[in-house]
Amino acid sequence: MLTFLARRLALALVTTAAVVAITFALVHLAPGEPFVAGAEGRFVPPETVERLRERFGLGRPLGVQFARYAINLAQGDLGESFARHRPVADVLGEALPNTLLLGGAALLLSFVLGIGLGIVQAARAGTLTDAALGTIVLAFYSVPAFWLGLMLLLVFGEWLHWLPVAGMTDAALHGTLSTLGRALDVARHLVLPALTLALVNAAAVARYHRAAMLEALGADFVRAARARGLAEGRVVLHHALRSALAPAITLAGLSVPALLTGSVLVESVFGWPGMGRVAYEAIFARDYNVITAVAVVAGVLVALGNLLADLGVAAADPRVRRR
Amino acid sequence: MIVASGDADVLFPPSGAATTSADIAGLVFSRLAELTNDLNTVDDAGFRPSLARSWEHADSTTLVFHLDPRALWHDGVPVRAADVAFSFAVYTDTLVNSRFQPNLAAIDSVTVRDSLTAVFHFARWYQEQLYDATYHMKVLPAHLLDTIPRDRLASSAFGRAPVGSGPFRFVRWNAGADIEVAADTGHFLGRPRLDRVVWRIVPDFAAGVSALLAGEADAIELIPQAELRDRVRAAPDLRFVPYASNALAYIVFNLRGRGGRGTHPVFGDRDLRRAIAMAVDRATVVQSLFGPDGDVPVGPTARAQWIWNDSIRQLPYDTVEARRLLDSHGWRDANGDGVRERGGVPLRFTLLLPTTSRVRQDAAVLIQSRLKALGVEMRLQPLEFALFEQRSIRKEFDATFQSRTLDASPVGVLQLFGGEGVGQSNYGSYAGAAFDSLAHLAITAPSRAAARPLWRQALETLNDDAPAVFVLSPPFVAAVHRRFQGVSIRPDEWLAGVAEWYVPPQARLPRDR
Numbered sequence A: 001m002l003t004f005l006a007r008r009l010a011l012a013l014v015t016t017a018a019v020v021a022i023t024f025a026l027v028h029l030a031p032g033e034p035f036v037a038g039a040e041g042r043f044v045p046p047e048t049v050e051r052l053r054e055r056f057g058l059g060r061p062l063g064v065q066f067a068r069y070a071i072n073l074a075q076g077d078l079g080e081s082f083a084r085h086r087p088v089a090d091v092l093g094e095a096l097p098n099t100l101l102l103g104g105a106a107l108l109l110s111f112v113l114g115i116g117l118g119i120v121q122a123a124r125a126g127t128l129t130d131a132a133l134g135t136i137v138l139a140f141y142s143v144p145a146f147w148l149g150l151m152l153l154l155v156f157g158e159w160l161h162w163l164p165v166a167g168m169t170d171a172a173l174h175g176t177l178s179t180l181g182r183a184l185d186v187a188r189h190l191v192l193p194a195l196t197l198a199l200v201n202a203a204a205v206a207r208y209h210r211a212a213m214l215e216a217l218g219a220d221f222v223r224a225a226r227a228r229g230l231a232e233g234r235v236v237l238h239h240a241l242r243s244a245l246a247p248a249i250t251l252a253g254l255s256v257p258a259l260l261t262g263s264v265l266v267e268s269v270f271g272w273p274g275m276g277r278v279a280y281e282a283i284f285a286r287d288y289n290v291i292t293a294v295a296v297v298a299g300v301l302v303a304l305g306n307l308l309a310d311l312g313v314a315a316a317d318p319r320v321r322r323r
Numbered sequence B: 001m002i003v004a005s006g007d008a009d010v011l012f013p014p015s016g017a018a019t020t021s022a023d024i025a026g027l028v029f030s031r032l033a034e035l036t037n038d039l040n041t042v043d044d045a046g047f048r049p050s051l052a053r054s055w056e057h058a059d060s061t062t063l064v065f066h067l068d069p070r071a072l073w074h075d076g077v078p079v080r081a082a083d084v085a086f087s088f089a090v091y092t093d094t095l096v097n098s099r100f101q102p103n104l105a106a107i108d109s110v111t112v113r114d115s116l117t118a119v120f121h122f123a124r125w126y127q128e129q130l131y132d133a134t135y136h137m138k139v140l141p142a143h144l145l146d147t148i149p150r151d152r153l154a155s156s157a158f159g160r161a162p163v164g165s166g167p168f169r170f171v172r173w174n175a176g177a178d179i180e181v182a183a184d185t186g187h188f189l190g191r192p193r194l195d196r197v198v199w200r201i202v203p204d205f206a207a208g209v210s211a212l213l214a215g216e217a218d219a220i221e222l223i224p225q226a227e228l229r230d231r232v233r234a235a236p237d238l239r240f241v242p243y244a245s246n247a248l249a250y251i252v253f254n255l256r257g258r259g260g261r262g263t264h265p266v267f268g269d270r271d272l273r274r275a276i277a278m279a280v281d282r283a284t285v286v287q288s289l290f291g292p293d294g295d296v297p298v299g300p301t302a303r304a305q306w307i308w309n310d311s312i313r314q315l316p317y318d319t320v321e322a323r324r325l326l327d328s329h330g331w332r333d334a335n336g337d338g339v340r341e342r343g344g345v346p347l348r349f350t351l352l353l354p355t356t357s358r359v360r361q362d363a364a365v366l367i368q369s370r371l372k373a374l375g376v377e378m379r380l381q382p383l384e385f386a387l388f389e390q391r392s393i394r395k396e397f398d399a400t401f402q403s404r405t406l407d408a409s410p411v412g413v414l415q416l417f418g419g420e421g422v423g424q425s426n427y428g429s430y431a432g433a434a435f436d437s438l439a440h441l442a443i444t445a446p447s448r449a450a451a452r453p454l455w456r457q458a459l460e461t462l463n464d465d466a467p468a469v470f471v472l473s474p475p476f477v478a479a480v481h482r483r484f485q486g487v488s489i490r491p492d493e494w495l496a497g498v499a500e501w502y503v504p505p506q507a508r509l510p511r512d513r
Helices: A002-029 A046-055 A062-074 A088-123 A128-142 A145-159 A179-217 A220-227 A232-270 A275-285 A288-316 B019-028 B081-091 B129-134 B205-213 B226-233 B270-278 B282-293 B319-328 B358-374 B385-393 B410-417 B433-443 B448-465
Strands: B002-004 B033-035 B047-049 B052-059 B062-067 B107-114 B117-122 B168-174 B178-183 B196-201 B238-243 B247-253 B348-354 B377-383 B399-405 B468-472 B476-481
Touching: A002 A062, A002 A288, A088 A128, A088 A179, A088 A232, A088 A275, A088 A288, A128 A179, A145 A179, A145 A232, A145 B205, A179 A232, A220 A232, A232 A275, A232 A288, A275 A288, A275 B385, B002 B019, B002 B205, B019 B168, B019 B178, B019 B196, B033 B129, B047 B052, B047 B129, B052 B129, B062 B081, B062 B129, B081 B107, B081 B117, B117 B129, B168 B196, B205 B226, B205 B476, B226 B238, B226 B282, B226 B476, B247 B358, B270 B319, B270 B358, B270 B448, B282 B358, B282 B468, B319 B358, B348 B358, B348 B385, B358 B377, B358 B399, B358 B468, B377 B385, B385 B399, B410 B433, B410 B448, B433 B448
Parallel strands: B002 B196, B348 B377, B348 B399
Antiparallel strands: B033 B047, B052 B062, B062 B117, B107 B117, B168 B178, B178 B196, B238 B476, B247 B399, B247 B468
């Protein structure tokens, strides 16, 4: 198991390093530069641009810049944000926990929903229920997350007033609430953005899980369980479900990048102060250090997600550990 | 509770570039004097006292400010003339790289006569000395900043938690989420009538408007889309507050060849530019995009600027004259492909436009169809914003669809179309000696009344030369909850009068208390 873990960890490090190198090259080679013109094209004198480029070392050859960046990164220094005038680590340090909260909630919700739907569909395979749920799942799978977010916001926020429309807290009253009140305030604000991300992802989970359940329900051990006279509910939930969960663990790891990319627009729609929004704004501002750092963090999260998924599958299936 | 579409970048006024930063700096910091709502940038009567309780022109190049002795920083330290001199030094220091530095170029120095008297020394006389001395520069607290290296001021802790002398004091900033300021109850000009102002950051405009309609927020500065304006207009709890626009969108022709060299084969010809300008039905474009709310610009200006006058002469929408001009210059569709040509060269050009602006994309499509009917092929090239700006600055374009939020002062037009702006913000490289001369005469005219006709002539000269098509000035419409009273909006800084807004006690919500 240790060898397996070391191998996977090394692979995760190599993947992250590759993400850093590729992102660094892409953002620096992409057309458009920071500092050249401010918002609304206010003229920035060339000497000012030159001074700023010098200060941030942008005039040096790309290889030199990358070497410097890599050395700083190895020491935990992500550089300074050009646009926000502060260390990138501070910027991400504030945004990352919010994204993890949103992503974590969405991941959990999407798997609860997706696995539940997959079970029902598989258990009712070929029936009208299966077809209806399949259509609904396909519809959610097809809609863009930001559009779904706007619709949820319109219905549950603006029309029904059930849930807050935007933000992570009630900006006016949060500070006056008790600890429990604050937690509930965050939870209320979390519902719509998490549900938006979860519904799209749940659709994918449901489709995979339906297939896995169908395979499991046709397996010999399930037939044996049925032959022993077990109730169908127990057969499905106790025997087939356990066997069909292994692909879901892998899918959970693979869902991390989808949730991260999905959060870029969903965070903007719901005013959720997370990393996706930081990335979105940094791209427009050509804030190189922030863009690269977001890619680093995202790369680490994805690698970590995959690693955990691998470990989960390995724990569940001894054959994987021996490979 | 205000909905803002973007977070602040830094709350150190010389370095803040974001709109929200400027809004907050406007409440936390003070100027020496404040513009009044009619944005008269020329006459002293257009300003009201702020940190300076009075001022006088000692001679043609010396402006003396007498500070209000009651003025305090929010930490209790008195505001003194040394703070004014320090602020000028910071704003003009190349290590700070303030974007306002060019606006202060005409001020040679700021000296301290005594603790309550600051003296501005100008290189020359011109109308807007008072405006330049007061508008661009917020006064900064020297006692908190003078030990910090200048190139570290923006990234210092002060930039995240500023101490000013304005009517509101900074309270908190949750990055990406919300920012709060609270009334300075002991403010020397009187306590603001609101206890606090909170900005909630919602990047998506539709979601921002939903927050307003759901009652989670009270005010928004701008509602850019017509369908969102209609929803707000129909909301019984919200007041729809139109105010004079200071924004302008215009198509700049590159008069030189690509990269700024030589002469452009199409736009180097004045008559050709005029013909194309006359073929653009701007009124229909504005009506299509904004209904009755938008303006057709009378030149490189907007309604919020005092030089705006509906009767300024412009090129008319006249396709007959446009055709005649093109025909007379030998541009004819000889091969019947729908595009005119001359000497085998088709009358075709590319318009750059940013993918971030839906308004400009829609306007470009409408204009494209009008030009096509004239036999002119305008190809559209939407570009990501940073690339769009880069290509425009480097003059790698035939035509570029620009947009500007204009200053209160009209002088900025010289940067956009004057000879002094060539190589800088004058992307099209138009250099009209007559326009430059008239504009400079207007700048040095003794009063606004004397300057008006000169600006008028300058703009009419520019319009005649058609270095650009001034396509549209979008409507500025704010929405404010009806429980707020005393609401007034100054077009250049919509929250400049927020200290006078109030909510009657019987109308207060829990978040107002």
